[in-house]
Amino acid sequence: MPTMMLDLPQGSYPIHIGPRLLQEAGLLSSLVTGHRAAIITNTVVKPLYMHWLSEALAPFQPVVIVLPDGEPQKALSTIDYVVGELLKARCDRQATLFALGGGVIGDITGFVASVYQRGVPFVQVPTTLLSQVDSSVGGKTGVNHALGKNMIGSFYQPRAVIIDTTTLATLPDRELSAGLAEVIKYGVLGNYEFFVWLEDHMEALLSRDPEALTFAIETSCRDKARVVEADEKEAGLRALLNLGHTFGHAIEAGMGYGQWLHGEAVAVGMVMAARLSERLGWLTAADVTRLRNLVAAAHLPTDPPAMDAKRFLELMAVDKKVLGGELRFVLLRGLGVAFITKDVPFDVLTDMLNS
Amino acid sequence: MPTMMLDLPQGSYPIHIGPRLLQEAGLLSSLVTGHRAAIITNTVVKPLYMHWLSEALAPFQPVVIVLPDGEPQKALSTIDYVVGELLKARCDRQATLFALGGGVIGDITGFVASVYQRGVPFVQVPTTLLSQVDSSVGGKTGVNHALGKNMIGSFYQPRAVIIDTTTLATLPDRELSAGLAEVIKYGVLGNYEFFVWLEDHMEALLSRDPEALTFAIETSCRDKARVVEADEKEAGLRALLNLGHTFGHAIEAGMGYGQWLHGEAVAVGMVMAARLSERLGWLTAADVTRLRNLVAAAHLPTDPPAMDAKRFLELMAVDKKVLGGELRFVLLRGLGVAFITKDVPFDVLTDMLNS
Numbered sequence: 026m027p028t029m030m031l032d033l034p035q036g037s038y039p040i041h042i043g044p045r046l047l048q049e050a051g052l053l054s055s056l057v058t059g060h061r062a063a064i065i066t067n068t069v070v071k072p073l074y075m076h077w078l079s080e081a082l083a084p085f086q087p088v089v090i091v092l093p094d095g096e097p098q099k100a101l102s103t104i105d106y107v108v109g110e111l112l113k114a115r116c117d118r119q120a121t122l123f124a125l126g127g128g129v130i131g132d133i134t135g136f137v138a139s140v141y142q143r144g145v146p147f148v149q150v151p152t153t154l155l156s157q158v159d160s161s162v163g164g165k166t167g168v169n170h171a172l173g174k175n176m177i178g179s180f181y182q183p184r185a186v187i188i189d190t191t192t193l194a195t196l197p198d199r200e201l202s203a204g205l206a207e208v209i210k211y212g213v214l215g216n217y218e219f220f221v222w223l224e225d226h227m228e229a230l231l232s233r234d235p236e237a238l239t240f241a242i243e244t245s246c247r248d249k250a251r252v253v254e255a256d257e258k259e260a261g262l263r264a265l266l267n268l269g270h271t272f273g274h275a276i277e278a279g280m281g282y283g284q285w286l287h288g289e290a291v292a293v294g295m296v297m298a299a300r301l302s303e304r305l306g307w308l309t310a311a312d313v314t315r316l317r318n319l320v321a322a323a324h325l326p327t328d329p330p331a332m333d334a335k336r337f338l339e340l341m342a343v344d345k346k347v348l349g350g351e352l353r354f355v356l357l358r359g360l361g362v363a364f365i366t367k368d369v370p371f372d373v374l375t376d377m378l379n380s
Numbered sequence: 381m382p383t384m385m386l387d388l389p390q391g392s393y394p395i396h397i398g399p400r401l402l403q404e405a406g407l408l409s410s411l412v413t414g415h416r417a418a419i420i421t422n423t424v425v426k427p428l429y430m431h432w433l434s435e436a437l438a439p440f441q442p443v444v445i446v447l448p449d450g451e452p453q454k455a456l457s458t459i460d461y462v463v464g465e466l467l468k469a470r471c472d473r474q475a476t477l478f479a480l481g482g483g484v485i486g487d488i489t490g491f492v493a494s495v496y497q498r499g500v501p502f503v504q505v506p507t508t509l510l511s512q513v514d515s516s517v518g519g520k521t522g523v524n525h526a527l528g529k530n531m532i533g534s535f536y537q538p539r540a541v542i543i544d545t546t547t548l549a550t551l552p553d554r555e556l557s558a559g560l561a562e563v564i565k566y567g568v569l570g571n572y573e574f575f576v577w578l579e580d581h582m583e584a585l586l587s588r589d590p591e592a593l594t595f596a597i598e599t600s601c602r603d604k605a606r607v608v609e610a611d612e613k614e615a616g617l618r619a620l621l622n623l624g625h626t627f628g629h630a631i632e633a634g635m636g637y638g639q640w641l642h643g644e645a646v647a648v649g650m651v652m653a654a655r656l657s658e659r660l661g662w663l664t665a666a667d668v669t670r671l672r673n674l675v676a677a678a679h680l681p682t683d684p685p686a687m688d689a690k691r692f693l694e695l696m697a698v699d700k701k702v703l704g705g706e707l708r709f710v711l712l713r714g715l716g717v718a719f720i721t722k723d724v725p726f727d728v729l730t731d732m733l734n735s
Contacts (some may be wrong), residue, residue: 108532
């Protein structure tokens with residue numbers, strides 16, 4: 026089983042990747058320090074995988090908190106609800122929380138862990154490809170505000186990440202593709218070799234070949250861990266991970282969260298970043314086409330929904346990546362070479378958005 | 381002007397204490413790093429002191445967010461509101477928040493700062509004695525949950541604490557006394573010399589003698605800073621600062637927040653801790669009387685409201701200081717010598733609560 030460490034000044038934590046990890050009771054129970062555990066999951070994941078985890082944690086009388094599925098759960102009202110359930114179950118400052126589910130469950134659980142009685146330990150057990158390669162690693166937690174996505178949150182690292190690749194067997198095709206968008210991102214932003222590997226193995230990934238999936242998850246987690254180690258709080262380098270996200274968030278917000286999956290919006294956002302890079306003379310038309318083809322091969326959209334430039338600009342202006350009132354873009358100098366710039370003429374941007 | 385530093389592994393910050401600090405525009409504006417500032421205050425403090433702060437911060441076009449007064453504001457719904465106002469004002473990740481008011485404003489602002497876009501800098505400008513000597517120093521932030529006080533929060537340090545002692549001129553007598561409860565606490569828990577000084581200077585403090593107040597604030601802040609430096613996250617030593625709080629929180633919760641001021645409940649809680657210490661043979665009756673007399677001299681209550689032992693125990697069981705299901709108490713071996721113990725026989729506790 027591949028295990029890697031994520032090393033930060035305040036401590037290190039392991040990322041375990043492999044089949045049937047949810048059945049390894051010894052590994053799971055070793056992650057609880059206090060007397061109690063709590064499992065936060067949702068109505069979709071609970072019938073599929075809860076029994077393994079609750080069995081492994083039985084000695085810690087786990088309280089199980091089940092949320093409805095979906096992005097609308099990422100709200101302060103959910104935090105209020107989960108905190109109430111933990112209090113009713115008499116969970117104290119030593120309780121360990123387990124996030125069993127996708128990115129929404131991970132973001133909510135991580136945020137609750139960071140604020141419940143001013144902080145308790147938690148473990149990420151991501152069950153979707155998207156959360157396995159993205160949100161479960163790196164310690165970003167949070168919920169949405171009516172006026173913007175992820176506007177309320179914290180940097181709070183889990184005690185461990187447990188990636189049971191067997192859980193991908195039940196993932197709907199559309200969500201598998203959405204996860205592949207973030208996988209592709211790691212190739213595009215800084216790992217050309219991996220980009221080429223993805224061009225060669227997209228079929229294997231879509232047919233859920235275990236070895237191909239494990240390699241893709243491992244490479245994505247390692248690439249992400251190295252970026253987070255260099256810049257946990259997103260002072261600079263970590264912003265590269267937002268490749269495709271400035272446009273992607275605008276699409277998600279503009280269409281109403283949940284209409285487009287996050288990965289689908291990011292896929293289109295990456296193609297838009299590539300097209301903008303081409304217009305600015307930093308990327309060849311051939312490279313834009315290669316990216317577009319890889320995205321399409323993953324059964325992901327390559328073009329934005331019908332939304333005019335004005336609406337895009339409006340939605341991007343409240344994006345977190347606005348620094349001192351100026352928009353920063355993650356663009357490409359080549360496949361595998363992303364960089365951050367504010368130097369995007371307004372008319373070039375609006376031309377690309379209108380084209 | 382007395383200035384002291386609070387030194388923590390992640391960085392140091394200054395605590396400035398003196399008259400008319402709100403008029404020192406240079407000092408205040410030097411604390412803003414980005415382009416924008418936001419002032420969070422309430423309807424009582426705004427007409428008294430806002431003009432100084434907004435004038436000092438004028439170059440940063442401060443957005444002013446005014447909340448109603450009182451403990452009920454410490455709720456997630458307020459966090460949602462403040463975040464919305466910051467987003468509407470286009471405050472980005474570089475914005476600096478200023479908490480102008482008492483403990484409620486400081487706790488809310490600190491918590492918002494810790495979670496707004498995953499963390500922005502903030503400055504404490506406490507205007508009540510209670511917040512000047514207690515909540516503004518040490519980085520505890522948070523809001524209440526329907527099921528418990530301060531159950532949602534974070535450890536998040538301010539960039540600086542600005543204590544303008546002139547603001548105490550407008551503080552109601554009852555709130556001055558409530559603040560003195562926390563001042564007395566520092567003497568009782570670890571500074572016998574200061575306890576004696578307080579016995580000699582209570583009259584001067586109640587008549588708002590500027591020199592006496594400055595000395596009391598400075599000593600309290602220094603004592604607190606040393607404890608926080610030794611144990612920021614309350615793994616051990618910092619729990620000493622909860623002297624009087626286990627009983628005090630039960631009184632506040634049992635009577636409904638706002639009926640008893642926090643300082644009043646802590647004052648009674650300290651006397652109760654002393655009485656329990658006496659019953660366990662750790663404190664003399666004479667010392668209990670000295671503490672009771674000092675508390676009374678500060679115009680604070682010395683006896684709990686009519687609430688039976690059963691209700692007290694019920695309310696204390698969801699207290700944050702419950703570790704692994706066992707109640708920990710901060711008790712006294714003498715005036716100026718507090719310690720933490722779980723070793724309190726149940727019948728001795730109930731006898732004290734019923735007496």
